[in-house]
Amino acid sequence: MPALTATARERQIDDIDLVRRAAQKDRSAIKAIIKSHNQRLFRLARAIVKRDEDAEDVLQETYLRAFANLDSFRGDSSLSTWLSRITINEALTRLRKGRRLKQGGVALETANDAQIIPFPGTGSAFDPERLMAQRELLRLVEHAIDDMADRFRSVFVARVIEGLSVEETADVLDIQPTTVKTRLHRARKMIRERLEAEIGPVLVDAFPFAGKRCDRLTAAVLNKLGL
Numbered sequence: 001m002p003a004l005t006a007t008a009r010e011r012q013i014d015d016i017d018l019v020r021r022a023a024q025k026d027r028s029a030i031k032a033i034i035k036s037h038n039q040r041l042f043r044l045a046r047a048i049v050k051r052d053e054d055a056e057d058v059l060q061e062t063y064l065r066a067f068a069n070l071d072s073f074r075g076d077s078s079l080s081t082w083l084s085r086i087t088i089n090e091a092l093t094r095l096r097k098g099r100r101l102k103q104g105g106v107a108l109e110t111a112n113d114a115q116i117i118p119f120p121g122t123g124s125a126f127d128p129e130r131l132m133a134q135r136e137l138l139r140l141v142e143h144a145i146d147d148m149a150d151r152f153r154s155v156f157v158a159r160v161i162e163g164l165s166v167e168e169t170a171d172v173l174d175i176q177p178t179t180v181k182t183r184l185h186r187a188r189k190m191i192r193e194r195l196e197a198e199i200g201p202v203l204v205d206a207f208p209f210a211g212k213r214c215d216r217l218t219a220a221v222l223n224k225l226g227l
Contacts, residue, residue: 015079023070034063037080040162041087047161048091048153050142058094062087077171081164085172088158092150144194148187155180156187 021029041062046055066086073082145153158169159180170177 012075012078015073016075019070019073019075019079022067030067033079033083037083040080041083044084044087044157044162045091047157048088049094050146054094055091058087058091061090065090081168081171084158084162084164084168085174088154088172092154096150140195140198141191144191147194148190152183152187152190155183156191159184160188 018029018033022033038059042055042059045058045062046052049055049058062083066083073079145156148156154173155169158164158172159166164172166177166180169180173180
């Protein structure tokens with residue numbers, strides 16, 4: 001195992017101390033763990049289960065499981081990695097349970113509307129044409145990820161969506177780094193092939209210039225022409 005850097009060593013010491021205090025029911029330590037990891041773990045859970053409500057449930061179960069098993073944290077990996085591993089396992093378990101319920105004929109409630117993730121640099125002004133294009137692109141990507149086998153999906157989510165390194169992903173999923181690379185390559189290929197097959201109709205509406213933007217340009221030109 002490679003030697004830890006000074007920063008990593010300090011983080012490891014901080015993690016161990018925080019876990020020790022949390023194990024003693026130190027309220028401030030427990031709150032510190034939750035607040036410092038909430039955002040990252042929520043993104044990770046939601047990327048797998050796809051719904052805010054389910055992601056919150058996964059996050060709650062993650063913390064309950066983690067705080068009940070703090071004695072198993074030895075500091076071999078970072079606290080963040082340890083919690084990420086629990087989150088992924090909880091999310092995938094919830095996903096598999098949901099699929100079994102569907103296969104058994106139990107209808108599950110689904111979100112009425114997909115949450116729109118704003119693209120960088122789009123500004124805050126409401127642009128229905130751009131939002132429609134974003135919605136369609138996100139739908140295609142989400143469906144491509146949804147249709148992956150769990151072993152590919154979990155690696156893709158950890159590496160691409162959550163931004164974990166190869167080593168962190170291997171640690172979180174308890175697999176070899178070479179397996180991470182192989183599965184990520186396969187996952188990217190599956191998504192690329194899926195999008196290439198379906199992206200044609202979407203590209204027809206790419207870079208929309210209608211609605212408010214079209215009206216704004218028309219008015220500007222008419223104004224410059226003195227009309």
